[in-house]
Amino acid sequence: LADIALAVNGELDRLLSVPACAEARVLEAMHYATMNGGKRIRPYLVVMSARMFQVASPHAYRVAASLEMLHSYSLVHDDLPAMDNSDLRRGRPTTHRCYDDATAILAGDGLLTKSLALLADPATHPKAEVRCALIAALGAAAGERGMVGGQMIDLMSENATLDLEAITYLQDLKTGAIIRYAAESGAILGERPDAERAALSAYARALGLAFQIVDDVLDAEGDSHLTGKPTGADASAGKATFVSLLGVEGAKAKAKEMGAEAYRQLERFGSQADPLRWMIEYVLTRRS
Ligand code: IPE
Ligand code: IPE
Ligand code: MG
Ligand code: MG
Ligand code: MG
Numbered sequence: 001l002a003d004i005a006l007a008v009n010g011e012l013d014r015l016l017s018v019p020a021c022a023e024a025r026v027l028e029a030m031h032y033a034t035m036n037g038g039k040r041i042r043p044y045l046v047v048m049s050a051r052m053f054q055v056a057s058p059h060a061y062r063v064a065a066s067l068e069m070l071h072s073y074s075l076v077h078d079d080l081p082a083m084d085n086s087d088l089r090r091g092r093p094t095t096h097r098c099y100d101d102a103t104a105i106l107a108g109d110g111l112l113t114k115s116l117a118l119l120a121d122p123a124t125h126p127k128a129e130v131r132c133a134l135i136a137a138l139g140a141a142a143g144e145r146g147m148v149g150g151q152m153i154d155l156m157s158e159n160a161t162l163d164l165e166a167i168t169y170l171q172d173l174k175t176g177a178i179i180r181y182a183a184e185s186g187a188i189l190g191e192r193p194d195a196e197r198a199a200l201s202a203y204a205r206a207l208g209l210a211f212q213i214v215d216d217v218l219d220a221e222g223d224s225h226l227t228g229k230p231t232g233a234d235a236s237a238g239k240a241t242f243v244s245l246l247g248v249e250g251a252k253a254k255a256k257e258m259g260a261e262a263y264r265q266l267e268r269f270g271s272q273a274d275p276l277r278w279m280i281e282y283v284l285t286r287r288s
Helices: 002-015 025-035 043-054 057-078 099-121 128-142 147-156 165-191 194-221 233-236 243-264 273-283
Strands: none
Touching: 002 043, 025 057, 025 099, 025 273, 043 057, 043 165, 043 194, 043 273, 057 099, 057 128, 099 128, 099 147, 128 147, 128 273, 147 165, 165 194, 165 233, 165 243, 194 233, 194 243, 194 273, 233 243, 243 273
16 A cells, blocks of 8 residues: 555645646646545555556556546545535645635636546546546546445535435445445456456445544544544534444444455455455554
8 A cells, every 4th residue: 555655645736736827726726635645545446456467557557547537636625614614634724724714625626627538638548438437437436326426415414413324325425435446447447348347346336435434433533643633523523424323333343244245355356466465454453
């Protein structure tokens, strides 16, 4: 993960360089929002799934950088006063606290649109069909039936009690859709049959649920110095999470169950899927 983070950071820094121009403020905010010590879990999934299918690594790293821009945008908007109203992200002031709300909104918009433009560039893959498939999949994962839809339910669910099915649906959209895209992108780049893409998607569905459950547990009992964001925020906002429904111990048990399910979904792949297996262990034991 550290090696991939280093490489994707280099790619991101290059793609987000700030030339002297009248609009430099928004470019600086985009750079600030992205180059700030994210764990780069989604890039890891992109690069490792692409490696399974011998995809050339410059292609994988462009897809990884594009996805991390989109993810960073989602965090910038998630932290805005109108949403989670958070002052701390990745151990630093959030983008709207460092700049202002309007600049943060524009920086998020800029990262979202740039992530799609990057995929459309022939440097991402020589075949236009592959580039279109990536854009279609990312657009769907990030949009109203994916991350955006999940964020909507998340906000509407404040101070409501959701049952297990409803929380699973919420988290599947909010966090899961992007993580599924990350794992599937290797199969798209490698032009693999639908069945392999579906298996990666099923793995990432379980992984994504485990990931968000652990995020909720860390909000409840983690260390803000390690997570780089406030703790206790979900409870004070009255968020519906696995922790609010099942308690911390119940949520941890559910995360483990999801981890086991993620392992099962990789059974059809041999040792070439080991890096995806390591990510399950990482997600279940992470403290940041
Ligand atoms: C945080 O994601 C947002 C969620 C979907 C829970 P990460 O925990 O991957 O955040 P960074 O990118 O490492 O900061
Ligand atoms: C937001 O979930 C996930 C996104 C789609 C941005 P959270 O609101 O739980 O993420 P954190 O805890 O602020 O990182
Ligand atoms: Mg949120
Ligand atoms: Mg939040
Ligand atoms: Mg959270």
